[in-house]
Amino acid sequence: MDSWKKNVRRAIPYVPGEQPNLPDMIKLNTNENPYPPSPKVGEALHALRNRDLRLYPDPTAGELVEAIADYYGLKKEQVFVGVGSDDVLAMAFLTFFNGDKPVLFPDITYSFYDVWAGLFRIPYRQIPLTEDFVIRPEDYRIENSGIVFPNPNAPTGQELPQEAVEEIVAANSGSVVIVDEAYVDFGARSALSLTEKYDHLLVVQTMSKSRSLAGMRIGYAMGNPELIRRLNDVKYSFNSYTMDQTALAAGKAAMEDREYFEETRKNVMETREWTKRELSELGFTFGDSMGNFIFAAHKSCPGRELFNALREKRIFVRYFDKPRISNYLRITVGTPEEMKALVDFLKNYLRQE
Numbered sequence: 422m423d424s425w426k427k428n429v430r431r432a433i434p435y436v437p438g439e440q441p442n443l444p445d446m447i448k449l450n451t452n453e454n455p456y457p458p459s460p461k462v463g464e465a466l467h468a469l470r471n472r473d474l475r476l477y478p479d480p481t482a483g484e485l486v487e488a489i490a491d492y493y494g495l496k497k498e499q500v501f502v503g504v505g506s507d508d509v510l511a512m513a514f515l516t517f518f519n520g521d522k523p524v525l526f527p528d529i530t531y532s533f534y535d536v537w538a539g540l541f542r543i544p545y546r547q548i549p550l551t552e553d554f555v556i557r558p559e560d561y562r563i564e565n566s567g568i569v570f571p572n573p574n575a576p577t578g579q580e581l582p583q584e585a586v587e588e589i590v591a592a593n594s595g596s597v598v599i600v601d602e603a604y605v606d607f608g609a610r611s612a613l614s615l616t617e618k619y620d621h622l623l624v625v626q627t628m629s630k631s632r633s634l635a636g637m638r639i640g641y642a643m644g645n646p647e648l649i650r651r652l653n654d655v656k657y658s659f660n661s662y663t664m665d666q667t668a669l670a671a672g673k674a675a676m677e678d679r680e681y682f683e684e685t686r687k688n689v690m691e692t693r694e695w696t697k698r699e700l701s702e703l704g705f706t707f708g709d710s711m712g713n714f715i716f717a718a719h720k721s722c723p724g725r726e727l728f729n730a731l732r733e734k735r736i737f738v739r740y741f742d743k744p745r746i747s748n749y750l751r752i753t754v755g756t757p758e759e760m761k762a763l764v765d766f767l768k769n770y771l772r773q774e
């Protein structure tokens with residue numbers, strides 16, 4: 422009885438942030454962009470014709486790949502696209518992390534990495550960040566079959582300077598090093614230029630955050646053509662049509678609207694800096710986040726308590742009940758009005774403490 426169960430792949434899944442849909446909520450829990458996508462995206466979607474949906478999408482995602490390559494001054498052969506950077510990263514784990522040595526990533530980082538490693542049975546080792554939540558390049562000089570880290574790191578928001586990124590890449594020419602730049606457009610420096618020098622460096626980005634397209638699921642990887650070819654070989658061994666017609670059209674339009682991108686990311690950065698100042702005054706401490714979120718702990722009020730109090734007011738932030746970070750809240754940068762409402766609530770709440 423039940424003997425099929427022994428053949429089941431046991432997976433411990435990633436738990437995404439909740440997606441409540443309440444009319445008066447302030448949603449600051451999944452690092453979405455508070456601004457809508459470029460109006461050009463809406464136009465591109467309207468131009469799609471119902472009858473065309475009977476056709477499969479372009480399996481090479483040619484026009485989208487070209488728009489991304491144009492934006493970054495790359496050749497098409499240097500760009501791979503997927504269903505959000507989650508899909509791109511999963512494909513990259515499957516493609517590049519096949520050795521017997523552990524794959525390395527920080528202990529406090531994007532919590533999908535250990536999930537993929539578990540799913541694909543990749544041995545891994547989590548390298549502790551320093552007390553101040555900083556990645557130390559010298560810790561990545563141990564035997565490994567691959568390295569992955571976000572820059573800026575998540576959920577801390579802290580940026581690793583380019584020299585330190587290069588130090589890790591240069592010391593690990595025997596492995597593919599993946600820099601997950603989901604949040605890079607909010608003020609950090611991209612490692613993209615290093616891909617010219619290092620064949621084993623893959624830079625992964627997304628349209629979910631800085632291009633306001635979390636709902637469309639578009640991510641991409643950039644690197645030397647051989648890395649991209651290997652990724653495509655795995656993709657075509659899995660699902661040829663990962664990108665649907667709507668995503669192809671929306672992604673292309675978003676990538677081409679540089680002006681809107683510049684304007685909205687500037688707004689988010691300004692609001693982030695305003696929020697940092699306000700939170701400091703309220704007694705919060707945090708690293709210098711370069712993402713569209715702030716990872717903050719209060720000097721006296723526990724993180725869990727604040728999380729629950731905010732939630733009751735329908736202000737949703739993210740709380741991770743994990744070692745080292747259980748006193749922190751990860752607060753996505755919303756509109757100026759949303760952040761003011763957050764700060765006003767906290768002012769009141771902390772006064773009553």
Ligand code: PMP
Binds near residue numbers: 505628638
């Ligand atoms: N990397 C990091 C560090 C993230 O925080 C996220 C967002 N959850 C992703 C990748 C995946 O984002 P997406 O699949 O929406 O591109």
